[in-house]
Amino acid sequence: MSKTQLVTVGAAALAPFVVFASFPLPIVALPAIGADLGVGIAELNLLVSGYALGLGAFLLTGGSLGDRFGAARVWIGAMVGFAVFSAACALATTVPLLVAARIVQGGAGAALMASSLSLIAATVEPKRRAGAVALWGAAIGAGLSTGPVGAGLALEFGRWRPAFAVLAAVSAAAALLGVLALPTPRGAARGRFDLVGTVLLTVGLGGLILGVSWVGAGASAPRVWVAFGLAVVLLPVFVLQQRRRAVPMIDVGLLRLPTYAGGLVAGMAMALSILSMLVLLGPYLQVVFGLSALQAGLWFLPATLLSTLVALFGARIGARFSLRTRLTAGLALSGAGLAALAFVQTSWTFPLLLPGFVLAGLGMGLANPALGAAAVVGVAPERSGVAAGAANTARQLGNALGIAVLGAIIHAGALASARTELPVAADLLAAGDLRGAAALTSAHAVQAAYAVAQTSGVRLALEVSAVLAFLGALVAAFLLRPRRTAPVVVPAAQPAPSTAS
Template identity: 35%
Template sequence: MRTWGPLTAVCLGTFMLLLDVTIVVVALPDMAGALHASLGDLQWVVDGYALAMAALLLGAGAAADILGRRRVHVVGVVLFAAASALCGLASGPGTLVAARAVQGVGAAAVFATTLPLLGSVYQGRRRSVALGVWGAVSGGAAAVGPVLGGLLTEGPGWRWIFFVNLPVSVVAVWLTLRVVPESKGPRGMRVDWLGTVAFAGFAGGTTYSVVRAGKDGWTAAGTLTSFGLAALALVCFVVVELRVAHPLLDLSLLRRPAFVGVMAGALAFNGVAFGVIAYTSIWMQTLLGMSPVRGGLTLLPMTGAAVVVAILGGRLLHGVPVRLTIGGGLLLVGVGSFCQAVLGAGSTWTALTPGLVLVGVGTGLVSPALGGAALAAVPAERSGMAGGAVNTFRQLGYALGVAVCGTVLTSRMRDALPREAAHTLAGGGAGALRGTFGEHALRSAFASGLNSAFVVMGAAGVAAAALVLTLVRADGAERTGVTNSGSSALKERERTARE
């Protein structure tokens, strides 16, 4: 227990919070029916969690250095558990979205402290083993999410995808308090609360604007006002970061092409690879008549390929230029998205399989390399900031990807259906429309909408690949150096203190 107890405790929290990124995907149609949720509500069920985590990751890590990493970790798990209970008891979409956002706050506290806690306990070879186990658990959570979500939704009901977190949280808190020692960062650190608030306003405002554009149009007054407020928040963030003593993000890093390239890759990656999945799940269940379990199993070609490639890639690609690993992986993700844009009124889920496999292969290349590439692209004293930034951009990219895909989907659907019907169909309400529209018309409209979303995501993936291949050169981020980068990540907060 003394040897591997801390790893078990940290991995329990990590598995739980990353599982909740994907576990809700296959439950969205059931949620929509039970809570009378609209498309916008469903988008925020997914995005509220990812956005809260993205907005607070850097701030939570800095706070943990001051208050104590174990303390913040435990508070995060408790908050996550309480929010999970509220999610499971939600009586309406507004309550569910709010509870999901609180879940994201707890998840940020947990995620920001996992690596520093491991780094304070394990050294040398044990640290490498602990890192490997933690990485495997992180990847496994995303793979298991849709399948477990399908089993729980089809079995006891969708609310149990949240209730299942409660016993896991109890064990995680008990084990953490018992076997994980407290640790803090060096003295003199400060939390950039103004920067945290400004960044949250920018991230949330931008995502809200994209979601609103799908409902009201890109040129609507409300949409333009939302974009304007998001831009104002971004300006405030830049001003704060230039003046504060301990910024969340040192803007001078943006002068480094490699850092910019890696951040662009991180932002695009999660959105391109996973942004459409929520809508393909709705399509498969509400129009193809698949059960939640079968809907989750259809994603196994992607998740299976990702796990296999990630395991083999760590052994076979050591020393390969990281720009090729990340750039090539993003190119595969983009091409895989293009390959899925082949749907028609008579298509089944099998039409997605070749593209899903390509996306999985690309994911297996990109995901393990991003963190190390971010650390290698900056000076050692900025490694903590770079590690937090890459995770922040990944979560923000996922939230934006879901929002953009929903907007593109409904915009294309309106070519064949009235506005309200398009939003109802995209939100899982095909059953309510069958008395008004024929089955062929509904399937054709949804298929065309998905095709457009796949094309947009494919273009974003290819563009991001080009940026990475162009910007990530030999200025410190040329080679993967997975092992060394992992060790650097574990020391991230201590290095940040030596700014």
């Protein structure tokens, strides 16, 4: 590779690293953040699903901006924004401020993710692209490993804020290096920016993801209805508005690509299952197994580090196995890992959890580079930003939905168990209010019943997520089955002399 290509690939890989280091960063810190800000863990799930909200709502917009202004410019601007709002997370003094900072931080991450794949598609020649995408996929696993461990290390010193401050410093340094090293070709922006479509899509998707997140957090009905109402009204309007445009933000022709359609399904299934359960397992390991934040982060390392190592060999694996094989095997292995974890008991120790984490790590390592490749294969470089944005939007919608739905399943399973174990304090136990439950009975009885109830709920959620992963593998295998017809290549969209908005 040339020096320019090496710099571009490094920048492209750095984007998913910082984005996915931030995604799970609060997982092990939720108990400490709740104690510091005076709220329960259920409310703090929005720190993770709110981040997914920002990612999902702004991914298509980030891709569109990259196609218009150039991927390098958008990458630099998004990295600056990521640094600013990571610092805002570190300085937040209330839950609403922290959640708002996380949502906008996710928005900056969305532009990073879309522009990073677009950088690879536009700069790296096809014969070297598999290696670049493999490194991009490995960076996801590296980020997932770093986030929880970094937060755990910060909490060893009694503080959660430095974890966000370090992320802000890394992002700021990356933005400076990008300004100095990334090639930013001069020239006018391509096409006309669709401001109306951007607002309709961003607010509509934001309402949908926020509504799902609020349902999982048990928010009040008016807020939930307002969020879903925005989605129900604005998303159909967006579709109608896009049909009038000569160059729409979403190219429906992409769905004719079997690899792209299969990648969408596989990405959403991964997000609904293993990625969502990793978020929900963090607090469980602390409150039931009695782990510290650092210990909980270290327990995730077999899954996340193995994911990174497998993804690093993505180019060699891709040369021997098709996208179909890698995506279906990745989902199937993830499902097997979740199924193994679904036998968890309150008496288990780390070695008994290890097989499930290992299988899940293998699955994520196989799937992540393949998902990146599926998002840009056969797509013209001029449309790669929107293509990558749409693919990642499906994953983040899956994350927000998975966290909300699986969190609700855990709550329902815990409530059913608590009504059997300790009926007098069942509702308080399911909500995690151990102090309130202890006021009705003994603290020892509450701790024992809480561990059993939460384990019952987590087992149920693990079973559901395993089924989702297996179903995703089957659907992806069907969509990616070999066809006799020639593959469809989506051409670059041709600019129109006039555009209706």
